[in-house]
Amino acid sequence: MFSYWLWLLLNLSIWLLGLHFFNEEILGMTGRLFGTALYFVLFFILPLFLAKPKIVSTLFFTQAIIAMFTFFPDMDGNFNPYFILVLSLLIGEGFYRLRFVLSLLLGVICTAGLSFTTFHMGLAPSMQAFIVIYMFILLIAMTFYKKITDHNQDLEARYEALLSEYRNVKRRVFSEEEETRQEERMLIAHEIHDSVGHKLSALIIQLEAFRLKVFEQDQEQVRFLKELASESLEETRRAVKSLKVNETGGLPGVLRLIRKLEMESLLRIHFSVKHGAFSAHLTGEQSFVIYRSVQEALTNVMKHSSAREAEISFEAPGGGIFRFEVNNPVTDDSKFTEGFGLTEMRNRLQKLGGNLDTYKTGEMFTVQGYLKIGYGGLE
Known part of the structure; x- marks a missing residue:
């Protein structure tokens, strides 16, 4: 401007x-x-x-x-x-x-x-010659300027393409690592369940059968061993259950879901994480509401903007609140009216002590939201 x-x-x-x-x-x-x-x-x-x-x-x-x-x-x-x-x-x-x-x-x-x-x-001929030489030099200078500018724009486009490809590869590698890690956890859980769990179950059955054969004075000792084996089996089951859990809470889980949405919707998303957002302790409900709010904002991007890109930033200043902001460029001057989706997201955030705001300028459409960390639900 x-x-x-x-x-x-x-x-x-x-x-x-x-x-x-x-x-x-x-x-x-x-x-x-x-x-x-x-x-x-x-x-x-x-x-x-x-x-x-x-x-x-x-x-x-x-x-x-x-x-x-x-x-x-x-x-x-x-x-x-x-x-x-x-x-x-x-x-x-x-x-x-x-x-x-x-x-x-x-x-x-x-x-x-x-x-x-x-x-x-x-x-005068000298003046005419001066003007001709001046215009000739001006055109040569402008030609060099145009060539250099086009070359720089081409390099910038290639850089952006390489950067986008690098980010895609990095995210794909991260996703593959997470999948491999989860497969290993599932394999370990199955091994524990099939070996230790079955053997403990067999041990409990054998102890019960042995209890029926021993003398009265030894039955209390056998019952104690049976209870100890039952407690070990229950702890093994809890360990197997925790290994099978495939839910990543907090911001990493939100980013994983957004990356999946990015690949499915062919959007180009630039992430910015600031002020302790990664270390913010979000409950499963809070993470879900943040993801749904960002998803609704990106849905509006696909509906109302020809630019298939957006900028998303997360921050948790002071550790008391968690903020997110979604920006995308707009090319039309039409008036924006909130639909049911954004209104519903605002109601969900308000239940968690937060709020949602939307506004549109001549060049940018922005969705901002926040919620209080630890507000509502169980930690």
């Missing part, structure tokens, strides 16, 4: 100085003032069509023609040097906005118009 206002200030300053150079009466400058007004009308509406290259190209070419007619001197007038600066700014913006071929064509048209004006005025 700052660059836009700076560019507008440069154009206004040069055009005002250029009009002042003519030193004509207001009535005699009607055509020039009309051309100036039309030029800046196109200047202001041009940002509205940046996504449509053909319209942008047409506007630039029209601006060039308007500038040539506006600054074209009368037969008895002097050559306006600010005309060179006006065309220079127009060429610079053209190389910034347009593709290389179109920007070069714009530069050639502006150069041809300026050359025709200088020859029409009959300027």
